[in-house]
Amino acid sequence: MMTAxxxxxxQEFWRAVFGELLAMTLFVFLGLGSTIAWGSPANAxxxxxxxxxxxxxxxxxxxxxxxxxxxxxxxxxxxxxxxHINPAVTVAMVALRKLSLAKGVFYMGAQCVGSMIGxxxxxxxxxxxxxxxxxxxxVNPSLSVGAGLLVELLITFQxxxxxxxTCDPKRNDLKGSAAMAIGLSVCTGHLxxxxxxxxxxxxxxxxxxxxxxxxxxNHWVYWVGPVIGGLLAAALYEYLLCPDFKLKQSYSQVxxxxxxxxxxxxVLDEEQRSYIEKQAAFTVLDVERAxxxxxxxxxxxxxxxxx
Numbered sequence: 001m002m003t004a005x006x007x008x009x010x011q012e013f014w015r016a017v018f019g020e021l022l023a024m025t026l027f028v029f030l031g032l033g034s035t036i037a038w039g040s041p042a043n044a045x046x047x048x049x050x051x052x053x054x055x056x057x058x059x060x061x062x063x064x065x066x067x068x069x070x071x072x073x074x075x076x077x078x079x080x081x082x083x084h085i086n087p088a089v090t091v092a093m094v095a096l097r098k099l100s101l102a103k104g105v106f107y108m109g110a111q112c113v114g115s116m117i118g119x120x121x122x123x124x125x126x127x128x129x130x131x132x133x134x135x136x137x138x139v140n141p142s143l144s145v146g147a148g149l150l151v152e153l154l155i156t157f158q159x160x161x162x163x164x165x166t167c168d169p170k171r172n173d174l175k176g177s178a179a180m181a182i183g184l185s186v187c188t189g190h191l192x193x194x195x196x197x198x199x200x201x202x203x204x205x206x207x208x209x210x211x212x213x214x215x216x217x218n219h220w221v222y223w224v225g226p227v228i229g230g231l232l233a234a235a236l237y238e239y240l241l242c243p244d245f246k247l248k249q250s251y252s253q254v255x256x257x258x259x260x261x262x263x264x265x266x267v268l269d270e271e272q273r274s275y276i277e278k279q280a281a282f283t284v285l286d287v288e289r290a291x292x293x294x295x296x297x298x299x300x301x302x303x304x305x306x307x
Contacts, residue, residue, distance in 0.1 A: 008102050016103065019081035021110035021117075023073045027085055028118030028208050032135035034065035036126055063190035063199075071183025078179065086202045087111055087223075088156050088230035089163065096234055108204075115208030123212050136215045137198030137206045137222055145218055151196045152225030153232075155189035159201055160233035168242060201226055 035057050070085065077083040082099075084090045087108045094104035123134060139148035162185035165171075166178040186201065193199035200206045206222035209215070238244075 013103065016081035017106045017110045019077045020084060020107050021114040023077045023083060023085045024111045024114030024204055025118040027069050027073055028115045028205060029122050030069045031066045031205065032119060032122050032209060034062045035135035036130055037132055038130050059191065059194050062194060063187045066190050067183040067187025070186045071179045074179035074182055085111065087204050088202065088226035089160065091227050092160055092230040092234035095231055096238055111204040112207050115204040116211050119208035119212040134209045134213050136209045136213055137200045139197050139218050139221060140195060143196060145221060148197045148218065149221050149225045151193050152200060152221060153229035155193045155199060156201045156226040156229035157233045159185050159189060160230040161237060164234055164237040170242065170244060203227065
């Protein structure tokens, strides 16, 4: 356990953690802001109590705002923290050993705190008359809780599948923007799932407004569904759809000896040593570790983000 938390007291480590906090604050503030039902001047006259006329939230507006916000923030913070901006992504990367346990724990804490700050700021600047539910995610009353859980699992599954595929260092056919691909994946999930569950795809995104408004109805759905969906997608891609046979063989040999390598140097022969050392900067999102190895980062391939 102590080994997993080595390197915590470094500038690079805390810079990455702060990057996750700031990115999540901006994401929640901007995303939830699109759910506010402001009055529409084109609507009919105002109600008798002189409150602003309201109209239902625009699903396309909300979907585009969440998707474009993620694409923008991935571009801004990808080289700083990897731009997870989602506990489901962080859990998946820790499970695949592409992120250290220490960084994963602190990332999730920063994401939750950032979500609360973003939701609190939006609550403070939004008039009470139009504040509504502040974008709290809820399962549609017409659905069972199990159906809502399945929807959250599936939309997060497609998000993590997109992330793994667009950030795969083994691919040489990738063109265009990885950040935009991830943002479009978020947008697609929202276009489909907003009527079903509010389209969280992100436990921290649901956590912040729930804390601010004290609304916890079926909140567990927005943690269990995305985390399971993210783990399934990451494992499916890594070990079935596009496995890394050389790396898998090397790790299998190490596991058979009862220990896990602390660095990429644990290999079977010189050919594998060369291969794994080339992959280390991409398979481990620890800035401090990459710095010690003297490896050169490629930000577009390090980005592992989400809503």
